[in-house]
Amino acid sequence: MGRHSCCYKQKLRKGLWSPEEDEKLLRHITKYGHGCWSSVPKQAGLQRCGKSCRLRWINYLRPDLKRGTFSQEEENIIIELHAVLGNRWSQIAAQLPGRTDNEIKNLWNSCLKKKLRQRGIDPVTHKPLSEGENGEDKEAAARNREKVASISNELNLLKSESFMSDAASYEQRPSSLATKGYTPEMEGSSCSKTVNASSNINLMNNCSSKDFFLERFSTSHQESYTTSCQPSDLMGNFPLQMSYAPTDSLSTNSYSSHWFNQSARSFDMNAELTSSAMSTILSPTTSSYHPASICYKPSFTFPSEDISTASFTVNGSHDWETSASNNRNNSIRINSNTELRCNKPLNAHNSILAWGLADCSNTGKETQIQQLMESQTEEAKWSEYLHNPFLMLAAVQSQTPESLCNEIKPSTHLLSDTLGAILPHNKQQDLSQPSSIFSKDIQKLTAAFGHI
DNA sequence: AACTAGAGCAACCGCCTTGGA
């Protein structure tokens, strides 16, 4: 790899775009659309490479771009999203209509990082800066810690044969679809990419339960069907610090932390699991129901769609299976022992799902995990579990369903409470409508898992 | 007025993934 092939062929202009070039590009795309970017410069009469044209369009000429400085609310959203997503600028940008990843990246590097440091928050970890460690040292230290943790986790993985089951893949939506949704013809395209098992291994072992869930249950990062997640519920020790954004509408719900999908819908973290994972694996008709479940603490909000009871199976392995292909047994099975499932019927009047990690085999064992859970607060328990997938696995494999049962907290109100303040006015009406995204995902996962 | 440093921003670079041949 190196310079783009198009740049070899002829001497192309580089550097800043002139108004004439802008006009040519704008006129061409307005009239014909961009189609294949590599052919755009020729058709538009530009001495630029296709990539350069694409970038110019995306970052500057696009008509839906929002100009001007970032509002305080936008900054807060970026900070919150960065705490969750890290430097995934395109994903962050996807939650801020009219803003580009480049813009956000520049803002972060030039302004927000500084602001966070001034507030005593490490922009890398989003945790309070410790005294005696300056920002740069802290960053380096954080990177080192990550490396160490990563290596350690890899070793743990090797030790854990249960995690070394054969590879599986699941479908993930293409990033292009999500990020650059301004070309209508792109919508509905069905490209996909496969994430192999090694990705999932890393997800598990980097001890980010957030990532674990997002990767496992969302159809894509880019189009992540959002979640609001109570960090103590799902993110373990994930460093989501809300304290620095106390005034905006997001932060009034603090730990609800709503996210948005490409169409500016907001969902609940739990809904991410349900909307992307569930919708892709559930048929609206049948699924199994297991009365003796281990209730998984986070409650899942599901859009009001006519979906019956459902379950999907999880094990500690990164190997997923589903029997959804025949639409009779709508479950994802990772291994034979554990199920993560919804144990409430879903219909238009009951959109709250209670999910369970159900132990299907090893019941009644007393374990360290159980003792741990008994001794800690509920929040801490789940934090610990979600922080450490191995603990989770161990617990699930050794606990009785009852011993792990926690109450389910409805969370739909978080959605409605927050959206009004966040969504553009013209988007708010969508909230009452069943999301077509979900049915799309049903098709996608069905297709994705159908061949397994 | 000249110089310098820093901030902000636009664009490029290099790598990765995807999909078609």
Added chain:
DNA sequence: GTCCAAGGCGGTTGCTCTAGT
């Protein structure tokens, strides 16, 4: 299965502007 072009993304560079000296 391999190769390659295209597209996407995050990191980096370099230019311009502005404030301070």
